[in-house]
Amino acid sequence: MRMAETVTFGGSGLDRGAGLRKDGAALDRLLAGGQVLPVWRGKPLVDAGAALGWVRPDSPVLSGAGPAVFLGLDDGVARFAADISDWSPEAGAAGVEAGFFDTSEQRHPALDPRLAFQELRGVMTVLSAREAELAATAKAVLHWHRSHGFCAACGAASVMEAGGWQRACPACGAQHFPRTDPVVIMLVTRGNKVLVGRNASWPEGMYSLLAGFVEPGETLEAAVRREVFEEAGVRVGAVRYLSSQPWPFPASLMFGCAGEALDEEIRLDPEELEDACWVTREEMVSVMAGRHPRIRPARKGAIAHFLIANWLADRLD
Template identity: 50%
Template sequence: MTDPLAALGFAQSRLLRHSSEQPDTAVPPHDAPGTRLVLMAGDAIVLRGSSALLTVADGARAEDRRMEERIFLGHVDGGPVFAAAAAPEAADAYAADAFRTLDLRTIATEGAVAAEELGVLATAKSMLGWHARNRFCANCGTPTLFRAGGFRRECPACAAHHFPRTDPVVIMLIRRGDRCLLGRGPHFKAGMYSCLAGFLEPGETIEAAVAREAFEETRVRVRSVTYHASQPWPFPASLMIGCTADALDEAIVTDPAELEDARWFDRAAVQAMLERRHPENLAAPPPMAIAHVLMRAFVEGRA
């Protein structure tokens, strides 16, 4: 039987991770033998063929001083891997030969790299984004220093340590008998419906967040919240926590600020959406999204 999570984007990784707990001596030189580099030029990742793990020589084409602050991600297949950010115009250096540049969402949707490499790219993008947003100390405002290969920033004035963060998001397949509740936001592609979702708030359990978000968006109350699977979502640095829950209500009252529409769909309709043959041209998110996994599990009686 095919693993239903095999197509889930960013969930697999070949990376043996570095961390802030390891000593500075664990960070190899940028030009150590076998070193690979994930390079972002603006919002795009540089690919060479079907891989984004560039050689040191490949990375040198960019000639961008921003790349001096390289994050040591860890090792892939025994070789060191770094991540670096360059200006958008650095992509011009990769407009020929075997190179091309794509944004990470397109890479995942098109399967432009191996599934095990997507997880490496998700780590790189999230870490680079965190550094870009945390140049100054949140405690005193002083410019922070790059430490632990990029897994920590330190304030030279107040000695505060700052670490990369992940923002948890609950995403839930809500059932009522043989039907499930799906909605669409104003920004969705035409005809696409997905599971309800929202950020988990401070001091809140996963179960409470599922119940709160479902009620806020549709006025549907739920119970029996169960964890199903999770997915890193590097836009910019979230963890999607996939759950299922049973609805206590049937009537839907949507908040226009949250949802454009929400409906109950039976299994046959959801299957048609997954297979892109729905008579109203309604569709599900692509297989790389955890909403697709939850919807397929519902159709197959696994959720």
């Protein structure tokens, strides 16, 4: 696919400095002269909604933070991330909102008021490609540390090692590494139509491409066919890979695939989808422009939006 790596969160060419991760002295020196991205309950610090809010390692906002995770070298600048989720906003500050998308913002009293913790979905399309990759990496790895604090082998508390890229169990010696969950997302077409569906928890009118987790022992192609049949009852024949996207909500890797439907009859599984339908290319132009009377497009920045836009532009190889 021509444009495959221009998807949000991908293709910035970040030097992750993997060879430095086990050199504690080198990491200490890099941290002392580097910059840190504070992340609060999964929300990165953002400067006026258009750039990440980097701070010095001695910033008071990092008081009480966990060990910093080494993200890599950004044109020679060492970048780290730190979880400050134990900080509690002052009384009267906006709280986290429930639902599909959290629009609330939290400001730390030790920081410039231009800086706020914001939901990454809301700013991912305005960040540069490099900062989007850094934010996605920070959010995913820090979430893994918060949810995997104990050894899966013996249950003892584990500790962060290798610049945040593994956890070690001091009791049994087991090593644990950040988890990424593979997910297939499918541009299923038949002739001039594409298959879309919606989850009941999504905003009213929002439709997207069908998607699902890859199961153990399963190829991407098999996962595409299984998920589409399970959710919509549509059988898929030929499948091919198009593009991938790291998706840190919380820690998935989306594999965008094209699939050719063998039939058009939809037999919906109501436990999976609230609705599914075929949309013609002409209708999808209206959907993507926000002019369709019933269907709203997938969120900008998501690989679903990316794949549909490139399908409409005939840029799928």
